[in-house]
Amino acid sequence: MPQWRAALASALLVLASGCATRPEPPAPPPAPVAPTPEPPPAEPVKPSRPSVPSGPPSTANSILQFRSEVANHLYQNYQGRIYKGKMPPLLYAVGVTQVDIDARGNVSNVRWMRAPSHAPEVMAEIEQMVRKSAPFPAPVRLGNVTYTETWLWHKSGQFQLHTLSEGQY
Structure with missing residues (x-):
């Protein structure tokens, strides 16, 4: 019986060795690589100067004073769009924005606190007007x-800002 087991083991070894894969031929040596030229030296990165305003320096000492300067800046940029006199009692839209302005006078964000969602075209126009008016006075x-x-919007497309509003009838 032990001879039978030895013969079986030998047969299995022969079968297993027949399943082995042939060794791969050796890979050809790599082709010589041409030397790459050194890249030109990079220009030094100029540090940004956040202390230098993009817009004219603001003289405001408080947020309220700054808001008045910004409102005047917007009125100056959109003189033909300002509603003259008292606004009528029923306005097309009233919206309240929060605008983030960095120390250089650039707009970094516009958010709606009270969006006139019935007039999405007004929302888009206000956001565009704010961004196009940058740089604002720099709050150094x-x-x-x-x-x-607060934006008070007349159906004609003219507006007043609450900060400089002449009121309503």
Whole structure:
């Protein structure tokens, strides 16, 4: 019986060795690589200068004073769009925005606190007007500023900002 087991083991070894894969031929040596030229030296990175305003320096010592400067800046940019006199009692839209302005006077964000969702075209136009008016007076004394403004929008497309509003009938 032990001879039978030895023969079986030998047969299995022969079968297993027949399943082995042939060794791969050796890979050819790699082709010589041409030397790459050294890249030109990079220009030094100029550090940003956040202390230098993009817009004219603001003289405001408080958020309220700064809001008034920003409102005047917007009125200056959109003189033909300002509703003259008292606004009628029923307005097409009223919206309240919060605008983040960095220390250089650039707009970093516009958020809606009260969106006139029935008039999405007004929302888009207000956001565009704010962003196109940048740079604003740079709040160098205040640093980064978030100010709130209420937009009173007439159906004609003219507006007043609550900060400079002449009121309503």
